[in-house]
Amino acid sequence: MTTKIDITLSETKKEKPESGQLEFGRVFTDHMFVMDYSPTKGWHDARITPYEPISLNPSSMVFHYGQTVFEGLKAYRTEDDKVLLFRPEKNMQRLNLSNERLCIPQIDGDFVIEALKQLVAIDKDWIPTAEGTSLYIRPFIIPTEYYLGVAPSKFYRFMIILSPVGSYYKEGIHPVKIFVENQYVRAVAGGTGKAKTGGNYASSLKAQEEASKKGYSQVLWLDGVEKKYIEEVGSMNIFFKINGEVVTPELNGSILEGVTRNSILKMLSHWGMVVSERKLSMEEVYQAYKQGLLEEAFGTGTAAVISPIGEFYYNDEKITINDGETGEISKKLYDTLTGIQKGTHEDIFNWVTEVK
Amino acid sequence: MTTKIDITLSETKKEKPESGQLEFGRVFTDHMFVMDYSPTKGWHDARITPYEPISLNPSSMVFHYGQTVFEGLKAYRTEDDKVLLFRPEKNMQRLNLSNERLCIPQIDGDFVIEALKQLVAIDKDWIPTAEGTSLYIRPFIIPTEYYLGVAPSKFYRFMIILSPVGSYYKEGIHPVKIFVENQYVRAVAGGTGKAKTGGNYASSLKAQEEASKKGYSQVLWLDGVEKKYIEEVGSMNIFFKINGEVVTPELNGSILEGVTRNSILKMLSHWGMVVSERKLSMEEVYQAYKQGLLEEAFGTGTAAVISPIGEFYYNDEKITINDGETGEISKKLYDTLTGIQKGTHEDIFNWVTEVK
Numbered sequence: 001m002t003t004k005i006d007i008t009l010s011e012t013k014k015e016k017p018e019s020g021q022l023e024f025g026r027v028f029t030d031h032m033f034v035m036d037y038s039p040t041k042g043w044h045d046a047r048i049t050p051y052e053p054i055s056l057n058p059s060s061m062v063f064h065y066g067q068t069v070f071e072g073l074k075a076y077r078t079e080d081d082k083v084l085l086f087r088p089e090k091n092m093q094r095l096n097l098s099n100e101r102l103c104i105p106q107i108d109g110d111f112v113i114e115a116l117k118q119l120v121a122i123d124k125d126w127i128p129t130a131e132g133t134s135l136y137i138r139p140f141i142i143p144t145e146y147y148l149g150v151a152p153s154k155f156y157r158f159m160i161i162l163s164p165v166g167s168y169y170k171e172g173i174h175p176v177k178i179f180v181e182n183q184y185v186r187a188v189a190g191g192t193g194k195a196k197t198g199g200n201y202a203s204s205l206k207a208q209e210e211a212s213k214k215g216y217s218q219v220l221w222l223d224g225v226e227k228k229y230i231e232e233v234g235s236m237n238i239f240f241k242i243n244g245e246v247v248t249p250e251l252n253g254s255i256l257e258g259v260t261r262n263s264i265l266k267m268l269s270h271w272g273m274v275v276s277e278r279k280l281s282m283e284e285v286y287q288a289y290k291q292g293l294l295e296e297a298f299g300t301g302t303a304a305v306i307s308p309i310g311e312f313y314y315n316d317e318k319i320t321i322n323d324g325e326t327g328e329i330s331k332k333l334y335d336t337l338t339g340i341q342k343g344t345h346e347d348i349f350n351w352v353t354e355v356k
Numbered sequence: 357m358t359t360k361i362d363i364t365l366s367e368t369k370k371e372k373p374e375s376g377q378l379e380f381g382r383v384f385t386d387h388m389f390v391m392d393y394s395p396t397k398g399w400h401d402a403r404i405t406p407y408e409p410i411s412l413n414p415s416s417m418v419f420h421y422g423q424t425v426f427e428g429l430k431a432y433r434t435e436d437d438k439v440l441l442f443r444p445e446k447n448m449q450r451l452n453l454s455n456e457r458l459c460i461p462q463i464d465g466d467f468v469i470e471a472l473k474q475l476v477a478i479d480k481d482w483i484p485t486a487e488g489t490s491l492y493i494r495p496f497i498i499p500t501e502y503y504l505g506v507a508p509s510k511f512y513r514f515m516i517i518l519s520p521v522g523s524y525y526k527e528g529i530h531p532v533k534i535f536v537e538n539q540y541v542r543a544v545a546g547g548t549g550k551a552k553t554g555g556n557y558a559s560s561l562k563a564q565e566e567a568s569k570k571g572y573s574q575v576l577w578l579d580g581v582e583k584k585y586i587e588e589v590g591s592m593n594i595f596f597k598i599n600g601e602v603v604t605p606e607l608n609g610s611i612l613e614g615v616t617r618n619s620i621l622k623m624l625s626h627w628g629m630v631v632s633e634r635k636l637s638m639e640e641v642y643q644a645y646k647q648g649l650l651e652e653a654f655g656t657g658t659a660a661v662i663s664p665i666g667e668f669y670y671n672d673e674k675i676t677i678n679d680g681e682t683g684e685i686s687k688k689l690y691d692t693l694t695g696i697q698k699g700t701h702e703d704i705f706n707w708v709t710e711v712k
Contacts, residue, residue: 024505025504026503028413028414028415051413051414053412054414054419055409056410057409057410058388058409059381059494059517059519060410063410063515064426065557066422066424066553067558067561102558103561103562138415138420138504142419147382148380148382148494150561150591151561152561152565161414163504183546184547185547188547188581190541190580191541191543191547191559191580197422197555198422198554200422200555201422202555203547203555205423205459205506205507206459208506224546225580235506
């Protein structure tokens with residue numbers, strides 16, 4: 001296992017974008033972290049280099065068989081100029097779960113967090129400070145063997161790139177409209193649903209495109225077997241508040257184990273709320289709506305943090321939630337979570353790690 | 357739509373491998389075909405260039421979200437030195453079906469076949485002639501936009517690369533042993549099973565790796581809903597001969613619509629055999645075996661052509677077929693199909709296209 005990180009700093013610095021005009025994932029910083037894997041050396045040649053293109057032969061497996069995994073986390077700059085990371089060890093655990101499912105060698109999470117901290121420290125000036133902005137961190141692994149047989153690659157590249165970002169959705173913290181998908185399926189038990197791998201996202205594009213044409217931001221995925229139970233929404237986990245109970249679908253192998261999801265469950269329990277992780281059918285949500293018991297709904301994820309849901313389109317009917325406004329719990333969770341992440345709220349769960 | 361193909365020939369020629377020692381997909385020819393897509397220009401800048409690396413920023417979507425499609429077909433050299441392609445128009449039709457599912461712009465199949473013929477003609481000397489060898493042709497499309505949002509890419513690259521190949525399996529035409537998979541799932545209705553996209557192959561690796569450790573070459577996939585009905589085997593379609601009837605699973609949206617599968621159905625019907633495309637459970641196959649009615653089984657695909665199956669491992673039991681030997685129909689299909697492909701059998705179905 002590699003322990004030394006070579007550092008080559010960029011001779012030129014790119015112009016930084018205006019903090020107030022940031023989109024998601026369009027602009028990248030001056031440096032990146034790279035390491036390579038081979039069967040004989042394991043992970044080796046760890047280095048921080050200028051942000052630069054990857055050059056691979058067209059027969060490289062990454063262009064053919066989708067054996068990729070990735071993670072997403074964020075760095076925040078506090079008012080007193082500290083740099084904070086949020087639960088990076090959870091992302092490393094999940095990356096190794098994804099690796100295991102995709103036949104990719106395990107990484108040393110502690111080492112990668114150290115590399116990530118060095119990289120973020122070098123590009124610290126890129127961390128935006130405007131409300132709703134942060135530095136998005138994208139670790140990812142690609143297969144690099146030059147071979148067209150269908151088999152796990154023998155060679156890999158691990159990289160971390162950084163992007164100063166604004167809100168993931170153009171709606172920002174305003175409620176989004178969601179289309180309940182009844183034709184396309186994202187994942188099924190025995191598949192790759194709980195891994196952060198490219199194919200899960202590729203297979204979601206068609207449904208998202210069709211929903212978008214109908215005026216909906218994202219789709220709500222139902223289970224692949226009965227198309228009855230709620231799984232997740234777009235690329236987020238989902239929560240409902242029904243008659244005082246906060247419910248999110250249980251982890252069943254086809255749902256992503258979100259770091260934000262996990263954090264919200266802990267926060268809600270800490271506040272003494274009734275919280276359940278269980279099977280939840282769309283019909284149950286619909287009946288709750290009919291009885292006036294559907295109080296709130298929101299998506300959760302690193303990119304969007306908390307994304308309140310104002311409307312579902314389900315079986316040719318519009319389900320409006322909380323008059324299309326952001327609910328009380330959604331707001332409180334957003335404020336508390338971003339407060340902990342930005343260092344303005346006390347870190348009572350010990351979730352935050354400082355980059356020195 | 358592009359109609360002109362720029363040609364830049366390589367100044368150096370690589371050494372060609374020995375025809376008798378070819379593996380699958382390890383060696384590539386001197387040239388490749390490339391064209392690019394942008395929203396304003398459509399597919400443009402079609403060119404044949406020396407085989408060379410692709411250079412893309414690390415934020416390129418291909419490294420993150422798996423929005424890739426590909427095809428596989430073969431060119432053969434006849435005894436009188438003609439170069440033949442087998443049903444390339446079927447591959448172009450399927451490529452556009454895959455494009456449609458993955459939100460990738462449609463290609464002009466006729467133009468791509470023309471490009472492919474020019475490319476194969478330029479690298480004609482790479483086509484091997486030994487028994488069981490051919491020139492494998494790999495068209496593929498990758499998303500090239502520099503963006504981390506989950507959405508269809510706005511930019512793409514289409515490429516064709518060529519590889520002189522031997523047998524796909526080390527067993528060659530000898531029967532393979534197959535593990536009936538009861539834990540992992542390849543695809544489900546509403547997913548991407550019928551598209552040739554990277555994620556389908558990435559999700560198959562884990563099961564294949566575990567089967568391989570138990571001594572089995574490939575896995576047999578069952579349906580994702582009931583894990584009961586037969587779908588396909590490894591990266592091939594599958595056929596059984598049961599009590600005189602040749603059966604293959606019907607196209608249900610989660611099975612790949614194989615060109616070889618389609619050709620075999622036409623050949624068997626032409627020979628007057630009883631052929632069915634229908635739902636087929638593993639239990640039905642098992643019961644046929646118990647009653648001594650399971651006569652043959654074989655996989656079909658461009659890479660392997662016909663791959664006879666000598667044994668299944670199913671529910672802790674070994675099912676041996678035809679004493680582990682290549683069956684009569686498998687052999688006849690292999691001989692006839694490769695005969696048509698190599699120009700030694702009459703092309704009664706008009707499947708073969710000559711590269712001038």
